[in-house]
Amino acid sequence: MKQTLAVTWMNLRSLPSRYMTSLVVVVGIALVVGVLVAMLSMSKGFEHTLKGTGSESRALMLSAGVTAELSSYIDPQMVPLLREMPGIRRDAAGKPLASAELLVITELRRGDGDVNVALRGVEPAGMTIRPEVKLVEGRLFKSGLRELIAGRSATRQFSGINVGSKLQFRGSEWDVVGIFESDGDAHESELWTDADTARSAFGRPGASAILAQFDTSTPPAVALQTLKAAVAADPRFQIDVLGERDYYSSQSQGVTDNINFITVFITVIMAFGAVFGALNTMYSAVAARQIEIATLRAIGFSGLPVMVSVLAESVALALIGGLIGAGCAWLLFDGLTTATLGQNFTQVAFSFAVTPALVARGLSWALGIGLIGGFFPALKAIRQPVAEALRGA
Amino acid sequence: MSAIVSLHNVVKTYTRGKQTVEVLHNLSIEIAQGDFVALMGPSGSGKTTLLNLIGGLDRPSKGEVNVAGERIDQLSSGQLAKWRARHVGFVFQFYNLMPMLSAERNVELPLLLTNLSSARRKQNVQAALAVVGLAERAKHKPAELSGGQAQRVAIARALVADPTLLVCDEPTGDLDRTTADEILHLLQMLNKDHGKTIVMVTHDPKAAEFASHQLHLDKGQLVEGSVHA
Numbered sequence: 001m002k003q004t005l006a007v008t009w010m011n012l013r014s015l016p017s018r019y020m021t022s023l024v025v026v027v028g029i030a031l032v033v034g035v036l037v038a039m040l041s042m043s044k045g046f047e048h049t050l051k052g053t054g055s056e057s058r059a060l061m062l063s064a065g066v067t068a069e070l071s072s073y074i075d076p077q078m079v080p081l082l083r084e085m086p087g088i089r090r091d092a093a094g095k096p097l098a099s100a101e102l103l104v105i106t107e108l109r110r111g112d113g114d115v116n117v118a119l120r121g122v123e124p125a126g127m128t129i130r131p132e133v134k135l136v137e138g139r140l141f142k143s144g145l146r147e148l149i150a151g152r153s154a155t156r157q158f159s160g161i162n163v164g165s166k167l168q169f170r171g172s173e174w175d176v177v178g179i180f181e182s183d184g185d186a187h188e189s190e191l192w193t194d195a196d197t198a199r200s201a202f203g204r205p206g207a208s209a210i211l212a213q214f215d216t217s218t219p220p221a222v223a224l225q226t227l228k229a230a231v232a233a234d235p236r237f238q239i240d241v242l243g244e245r246d247y248y249s250s251q252s253q254g255v256t257d258n259i260n261f262i263t264v265f266i267t268v269i270m271a272f273g274a275v276f277g278a279l280n281t282m283y284s285a286v287a288a289r290q291i292e293i294a295t296l297r298a299i300g301f302s303g304l305p306v307m308v309s310v311l312a313e314s315v316a317l318a319l320i321g322g323l324i325g326a327g328c329a330w331l332l333f334d335g336l337t338t339a340t341l342g343q344n345f346t347q348v349a350f351s352f353a354v355t356p357a358l359v360a361r362g363l364s365w366a367l368g369i370g371l372i373g374g375f376f377p378a379l380k381a382i383r384q385p386v387a388e389a390l391r392g393a
Numbered sequence: 394m395s396a397i398v399s400l401h402n403v404v405k406t407y408t409r410g411k412q413t414v415e416v417l418h419n420l421s422i423e424i425a426q427g428d429f430v431a432l433m434g435p436s437g438s439g440k441t442t443l444l445n446l447i448g449g450l451d452r453p454s455k456g457e458v459n460v461a462g463e464r465i466d467q468l469s470s471g472q473l474a475k476w477r478a479r480h481v482g483f484v485f486q487f488y489n490l491m492p493m494l495s496a497e498r499n500v501e502l503p504l505l506l507t508n509l510s511s512a513r514r515k516q517n518v519q520a521a522l523a524v525v526g527l528a529e530r531a532k533h534k535p536a537e538l539s540g541g542q543a544q545r546v547a548i549a550r551a552l553v554a555d556p557t558l559l560v561c562d563e564p565t566g567d568l569d570r571t572t573a574d575e576i577l578h579l580l581q582m583l584n585k586d587h588g589k590t591i592v593m594v595t596h597d598p599k600a601a602e603f604a605s606h607q608l609h610l611d612k613g614q615l616v617e618g619s620v621h622a
């Protein structure tokens with residue numbers, strides 16, 4: 001133990017004298033960890049945004065078998081029937097608190113090229129049952145007019161969306177009359193207008209989905225079961241009922257799975273490179289210290305302290321690289337807002353989230369690279385016969 | 394006096410690729426406890442090879458090696474390492490000090506393999522440095538020492554664990570005449586006053602004169618008529 005500590009300490013102190021070759025390891029591993037953490041923070045942030053969308057106390061009704069609101073369509077005759085199902089809360093006047101909404105992707109005609117945006121037609125109840133949605137500028141759209149309000153993220157993603165600006169799509173001109181926020185969730189990337197206006201503008205009389213608030217006399221989970229059972233039991237409907245939060249979680253799943261797969265794939269390839277870099281550096285470090293190591297062994301030091309000292313060196317370099325990489329990822333990306341294509345081909349704005357767990361994951365990769373990169377050179381150092389090593393051959 | 398080193402019919406072959414070279418041929422040597430032996434011979438005659446066998450750094454291909462009362466030709470490399478730590482101190486031509494460590498830390502290295510307390514280690518290090526006359530350079534790094542001083546530190550390191558045998562491979566090969574003579578006087582003193590048995594490889598006949606006996610090696614064999622001082 002004493003000898004291991006002494007040899008390791010001695011070796012680590014000699015590191016600065018080999019900093020040029022050591023730098024290769026540090027930079028290589030910093031790159032691997034930086035890319036890994038940055039990419040994972042992207043999927044983490046995306047997941048965070050989508051999982052933060054929706055409420056426990058609301059249900060989403062979609063046409064049976066579809067996985068996304070955009071591919072769902074509910075016939076107009078079914079909409080009033082579905083509103084009346086049990087488990088749905090009613091307002092003071094006895095009207096069900098449910099919003100039959102139309103979600104469409106539309107091409108925004110712009111001078112600098114067309115972009116796709118999500119347009120949501122919302123019924124008045126849709127505003128009531130989403131307390132998180134707050135108008136922060138301007139006013140609400142009026143029914144029957146080509147007016148809309150834009151989510152905060154949409155105004156950042158697409159320039160020229162402000163209160164008072166006019167947007168061209170679906171062959172007519174729309175006035176932006178307000179800006180809304182909704183706790184940074186996925187809706188903030190959308191444009192909202194009145195449901196009837198959207199239905200007539202897009203010629204679709206039905207709804208993509210119905211968002212309903214649960215009856216508060218029972219816990220949300222019970223209300224969800226009641227609603228599900230009632231809809232399933234009614235032969236007129238081909239409808240799936242989901243908790244709103246579950247729906248958005250599942251929406252993020254596919255995308256994050258893809259990002260995570262690509263991330264691991266890229267990281268493995270880069271890690272291979274970094275391992276070779278580390279091996280190369282550590283082989284030359286061991287070669288540079290050959291006489292030193294041989295002398296220690298001649299004096300009577302066993303292989304273990306030598307082995308540990310070489311491993312400690314490569315692990316130290318790897319962890320320094322890992323911290324730099326994770327630090328850069330954090331500085332450059334944490335909180336950075338960007339847009340991506342969601343599962344349902346709408347643009348969703350989200351922020352990269354560099355969490356401690358991701359940093360730990362990055363560092364464990366660094367550790368692995370350092371251990372592999374140090375192991376074989378360490379083995380070589382202690383396998384070479386002492387007499388031969390002392391000759392410096 | 395009893396023999397502290399005794400080699401019997403020792404053969405050492407090196408294999409490089411398919412070629413096998415016999416470097417030492419059926420060598421038998423006895424070195425008495427308390428002797429100071431100079432091992433001489435032309436380059437490539439096998440001096441270092443022989444010294445490595447005596448010091449337990451290498452094993453013979455054939456034959457018996459008895460050193461410090463133990464038969465070491467059969468020991469595993471782990472056992473040899475332990476044996477070396479107990480019985481042998483090494484002095485090299487290029488000192489082989491650890492560049493990052495101060496003189497005293499270098500000297501302390503062999504003691505890290507013992508159970509001595511840190512206070513005892515410090516004492517022994519000071520004593521060893523005093524013996525080689527470098528007590529006041531304890532805190533210096535090898536780069537801050539002259540060649541002669543560095544070799545003194547290396548000798549202190551070889552001494553500090555109180556081995557029976559000192560094994561020196563051209564200890565003055567890198568030093569000028571005056572400095573070399575100082576080092577040789579030091580070795581002589583260690584032999585006479587401290588009773589260390591010393592085996593020293595050297596090219597230099599003047600250096601060999603400091604020893605009590607000379608052995609001449611040529612092409613892996615002892616040459617008859619080795620001078621006895």
Ligand SMILES: Nc1ncnc2c1ncn2[C@@H]1O[C@H](COP(=O)(O)OP(=O)(O)OP(=O)(O)O)[C@@H](O)[C@H]1O
Pocket residue numbers: 388407408409414416434435436437438439440441442443
């Ligand atoms: N590991 C090895 N593999 C093959 N041959 C070796 C090896 N080590 C030494 N030799 C050969 O063994 C012979 C003796 O080498 P050794 O180093 O013992 O000679 P030496 O007398 O110490 O020479 P010098 O005075 O130059 O130090 C040389 O011919 C050398 O090339």
Ligand SMILES: [Mg+2]
Pocket residue numbers: 440441442562
């Ligand atoms: Mg030699």
